Amino acid sequence: MPYVWLDLLLGAICATAAYLLVVVAGIPWLALPSLVATVLGAALAILLAFRANTAYQRWWEASTIWAQIAALSRTLIRVARSLADAKVAQGFASPDSVQVWQRDLAMRQAAWAHCLARRLRRQDATEELSRLLPEDEAALVLAADNGPAVLVRLQSKAIFGGYASGILTGLDNFQMETALAGLSVQQALAERMSTTPIPRPHDYLSRTFVHCYVAVFPFAAISVVQAYEWLVIPSTLLIALYFRLIERAGATNEEPFANRVQDVPITALAINLERDLLELIDVPDRPAQPVPVDGYLW
Secondary structure (H helix, E strand, C coil): CCCCHHHHHHHHHHHHHHHHHHHHCCCHHHCCCHHHHHHHHHHHHHHHHHHHHHHHHHHHHHHHHHHHHHHHHHHHHHHHHHHHHHHHHHCCCCHHHHHHHHHHHHHHHHHHHHHHHHHHCCCCCHHHHHHHCCHHHHHHHHHCCCHHHHHHHHHHHHHHHHHHCCCCCCCHHHHHHHHHHHHHHHHHHHHHHHHCCCCHHHHHHHHHHHHHHHHHHHHHHCCCCCCCHHHHHHHHHHHHHHHHHHHHHHHHHCCCCCCCCCCCCHHHHHHHHHHHHHHHCCCCCCCCCCCCECCECC
16 A cells, blocks of 8 residues: 555545536546557556666566575685695695684685675674674675675685685686686676666656656546446556556565565575675584565575
8 A cells, every 4th residue: 555545546536526517517538549548557567667678677687696695605615615625635625724724714605695695685793793703804804895796705815815825726716706706796786776766757758757646547537437437436446556566666676685475585695695604614513594574685
C-alpha cells in the first residue's frame, strides 16, 4: 500500500468522475474512444517491460559479481594453502609459520568480503573487522576512505612477505596476485552498480505515464461497458494496481545493494564465504550459517 496508494486514489477519483460525468450528468462526449486506452496501454506495457527487464539485469549482474568474488576468494586461499603446504613438505618452511600465515590470509580475505558488503550498503563494518583483523590493521582499514582497497593492499603485502620468508618461492606470488587483481575488478564493478543508478528520466517517465494512464483509462473504458458503467470503477483500480506494482518492482530491483528485502543477500554471502575460507585452512571455529529473517536472507 505505501507504493500504490496514490495510484489507487487517483484511479478511484478519475473513475468516479467518469461515471458521474458521463452516466449521471449525461455528458457523452467525455467518453473517449476505447482505442485511446488500447494504444496508451500497449505503449505503457512496453515501457514498463523495459524498466523491469533492466532492473532484473542489474540484480542478476550484482548476484554474478558476488559469485565471482566468492570464487576468486576461495581460489586465493586454496592456492595459498596448497603452495605453503608443499613448502612444509619439502622442508623449506616451518609448519607453525605457515599456519599463522595461512590463517592471517584467510581472516583478512573474510574481512575484505564483509568490509565490501558493508561499504556497498553504507553500513559500519567495525564489528566484523575487529573480530577478524589485528587491532592495528582494523584501525587502518576503518580510518580509510576505501577499506576494501586497503585490505587488498595488505593482502598483497602479506603475499610478498610470505615470499620473503620462504613460504612462497618462484612464481607462487604471481598466481595469488592474479586472484587479487580479479577481486579488485569485481569490487570496482560492485561499486559502479551501487553508485550509478538507472538514469532518472526512466524512473520519472515510467511513474508519470502510469499516472496519466490511470487518469485516462476510465474515460476510455466507460464507452465499452455501456450496460454496467459502474464496472469502470473497480476495473480502473485493478489496472492502477497492476501497472503500478510492475513499475515499483522495477524501481526497487534496480538497486541490488540498498539493504532491502529484495536485495542480493550480500551479508549472508559474506558470512558463508568466511565459513568456506576458514574451512579451507582447517579452522573449526567458524560463524554460524545465516538464517532467514521473516523469510529473507540479508
